Amino acid sequence: MATIYEVSKLAGVSLATVSxxxxxxxxxxxxxRTAVLQAMKELNYRPNAMARSLAANRSDCVGIMVSELHGPIFGALVSSIEKELREAGKIAIFACGHSDAAKEKEGIQFLSGMKVDALILHVEALSDEYLLELHDDPATPLVALNRDIRGMQTACINLDNTLGGQVATRAMIDLGHRSIAYIAGPMDWQDARERLDGHRKALLEASIDVDGRLVVEGDYHEQGGARAMRELFDRDVPFTAVVCANDEMAAGAMDVIRSRGLEIPGDISLIGYDNVRWARYLYPKLTSVNYPIREMGQMAARWVLKNVYGARDLTIQNRFTPQLVYRDSAGVAPV
Amino acid sequence: MATIYEVSKLAGVSLATVSxxxxxxxxxxxxxRTAVLQAMKELNYRPNAMARSLAANRSDCVGIMVSELHGPIFGALVSSIEKELREAGKIAIFACGHSDAAKEKEGIQFLSGMKVDALILHVEALSDEYLLELHDDPATPLVALNRDIRGMQTACINLDNTLGGQVATRAMIDLGHRSIAYIAGPMDWQDARERLDGHRKALLEASIDVDGRLVVEGDYHEQGGARAMRELFDRDVPFTAVVCANDEMAAGAMDVIRSRGLEIPGDISLIGYDNVRWARYLYPKLTSVNYPIREMGQMAARWVLKNVYGARDLTIQNRFTPQLVYRDSAGVAPV
DNA sequence: AGCTAATATGAAAGCGCTTACATCATTCCG
DNA sequence: CGGAATGATGTAAGCGCTTTCATATTAGCT
Incomplete structure (x- = not known):
């Protein structure tokens, strides 16, 4: 591959001029300029990004660390970040933590070894303290998605999860439901706790007693949702609606409900959370709280563009408001 | 950030020794060795990947070019490649072509600017000729997924799409169906053509006439599937089964079938293709031809490990055989 | 002891680029 | 017309690392 040196020779100028x-x-x-461009074309010259970063002490790369790379959330997230960054001429480099604290740390180390100019994180295994520590190190600016950490709130982009839970349950209440079950996410995840809080808040708001027997903890996966749903039936406390902390669990729950010969939403109404792409492929089409993941990814990219690359005219929105997407799985309570 | 120089000073040795x-x-x-390791730890030293590549003329990075980053296929693909590569101490760098030939080329240029040691491609907009050209350039070895290009077949990893289509339709035939509709993918995609070929082959095999009116071209998306399904109904040629060239279109078709008051599989049997994660969330659970995308991604990574990094004891499988995953959406033909 | 062959280390030349600084023409203006 | 801007280009010193080659030390043998 041609180097800058050969270009300079062919164009009859110095390295500096080519640069x-x-x-x-x-x-x-x-x-x-024309002569140089001509020489570049002739040699099919591509600058060596590594050499360039090394010399310029700036890589034009931003590191994206996600806990998983598959799954509906991350695909959309990663895709939107990449798009926004690419349009600004920056490069996205991904690392994937496979939901494990050690690997997430390792991923961050790798990215910092790549001398990325900034870091966008969507991780759950890493503690707030660790992120704060990273944040306080001025070497690599960072923005955290789906976190809300005191001390670095301007560098956090998140969804009002509590409001989301509230909106979902409130919708059920508005449809006349009074006995509303809740399938929660794993309680060691902050967003899962917040979503549940929202549910409770909506109940309180409507003066409905919070019945612990109507809440069961899932794992954010289909199987966990199914298990939770069975558990709910087994507890023998009547309910006419169930709101799930995410769509995967709703899919699992749906299956179990149907297998008991019950109709959705005739007998039981169901609401999911995240509004993943396939939520509308379910039958009945799943009503779900929208998680504007693409917008949030784009915002994270903009944060970097603004705070690291000095782009002007970009306003940053740190907090997003979830909205309920009405489909067919939630209906009026049976009389 | 500490450099190798500071480490060498602290450890009281030369740069070369640290290296x-x-x-x-x-x-x-x-x-x-101990002294150096100690010094590294003390300084929290991380080697600068850029400098290292530049000096060593080897980046330990492999470039992954996909047409999209979202979607069930690519998430799984990218995830499995990243995993396999990471375990071997190599780094995956992604670029995304947004299904556009120019952008795909640009992405490849970017990756080659990053001096990746190899390229893994899953693209559809780029022509065979262009890929062959790249392949013939020894600078960057490359392996292509989901392509079957004469002249570089050892560097292609693909699915026997024809067989997949055949298997799907054959399954319908075995269930007693004789009038089988087919919703195809876009005909300018090779895999779509192959899948359709398989369908025809199965028909021929069973001495069923191929009726052009029972084949309609979709776009691999839900909406296209729905549109195609409506078209099929409108054509007024009776059929009891429909096989779709992918799951998204099957989801769209399912919806339309149901909206006509027909039962699946009671009135109409349905088979999809790809077996994406959410195929089993559909109702009824979608029978689908499995696209072993994770395995294929892993294989591509291994190809690189073997052919570029000289790993031993790895056997490469270029062609994968699709298998039908039986679920609930295909049943015996109504009498 | 005398010599060879490992073994352990350092010096220094790059890898392909950026960038401060120096140099040399022009141009412009009082 | 002299000198200060201004513009166009070149020189060379790195960026943080790898790697060849040379050198120094030690061990292994006769």
Whole structure:
């Protein structure tokens, strides 16, 4: 592969001049510029990104660390970040923590070894303290998605999860339901706790007693949702609606409900959370709290563009408001 | 951030020695090694990946180019590649072409600018010729997923799409169906054509006439599937089964079938293709041809490990055989 | 002891680029 | 017309690492 040196030779100029035309920096006469560009084309020259970063002490790369790479949430997230960054001429480099604290740390180390200019994190295994520590190190600016950490709130982009839970349950109440079950996410996840809080808040708001027997903890996966649903039936406390802390669990629950010969929403109404792409493929189409993951990813990218690359005219929205997407799985309470 | 120089000073050795202990290359006495490791720890030293690649002329990075980053297929693909590579100490760098030939080319350029040691491609917009050209350039070895290109077949990892289509339709035939509709993918995609070929083959095999009116072209998306399904009904040619060239279109078709008051599989049997994660969330659970995307991604990673990094004891499987996953959406033909 | 062959270490030349600084023409103006 | 801006280009010193080659030390043998 051709180097800058060969280009300079072919164009009959110095290295510095070639560098100048590449970077549009300094003054170069039109004639020289053309000659250089011509030489580049002729040699099919591509600058070596590594050498460039090394010399310039700036990589134009931003590191994206996610806990998983598959799954509906992360695909959309990663895709939107990549798009926004790419349009600004920056490169996204991904690492994936496989939901494990050690691997997430390792991923971050790797990215910092790549000398990324900034870090976008969507991790759950790492503690607030650790993130704060990273945040306080000025070497690599970072923005955290789906976290709300005191001390770095301007660098957090998150969803009002509590409100989301509240909105879901409130919708059920508005439909006349009074006995509303809740399938929660794993309680060691902050967002799961917040979503449940929202549920409780809505209940309180409507002066409905919170019955612990109507809440069961799931795992954010289909199987956990199914298990939770069975548990709910086994407890023998009547209910006419169930709100799930995410769509996967709703899918599992749906299956169990149907297998008991009950109709959705005729006998039991169901609401999910996240509004993943396939929520509308379910039958009946799943009513769900929208998690505007693409917008949030885009916002994270903008945060970096603004705070690291000095882009102007970008306003940052740290907190997003979830909205309920009405479909067919939630209906009026049976009389 | 500490550099190798500071480490060498703290440890009281030369740069070369530090480099040797980092890379486990050459002979270093136990005492020196310990001292260096100690110094590294003390300084929290992380080698600069850029500098290292530049000097070593090897980046330990492999570039992954996919047409999309979201979607069930790509999430799984990218995730499995990343995992396999990471375990071997290599880094995956992604670029995303947004299904556009120009952007896909650009992505490849970017990756080659990053001096990746190899390229794994899952693209559809780029022509065979272009890929062949890349393949013939020894600078960056490459392996193509989901392609079957004469002249570089050892560097192609693909699914026997024809067989997949055949298996699906054959299953319908075995269930007693004789009038089988087919919702195809976009005909300018090779895999879509192959899947359709398989369908025809199965029909022929069972001496069933191929009726053009029972085939309609979709777009691999839900809406296209729905549209195609409506078209099929409108054509007024009776059928008792429909096989779809992918699951998304099957989801769309399912919806339309149901909206006509027909039962699946009571009135109409349905089979999808790809067996995406949410295929089993559909109701009824979708019978689908499995696309072993994770295995194929892993294989691509291994190809690189073997052919580029010289890993031994890895056998490469270029062609994968699809298998039908039986669920609930296909049943015996109504009498 | 005398010599060879490991073994352990350091010096220094790059890898391909950026960028401060120096240099040389021009141009402009009082 | 002299000197200060201004513009166009080149020189060279790194960026943080790897790697060859040379050198120094030690062990192993006769």
């Amino acid at each position: 100048r035309v590449m970077n549009n920096t300094g003054n170069v006469s039109e004639a020289t | 040797r202990v980092m890379n486990n290359t050459g002979n270093v006495s136990e005492a020196t």
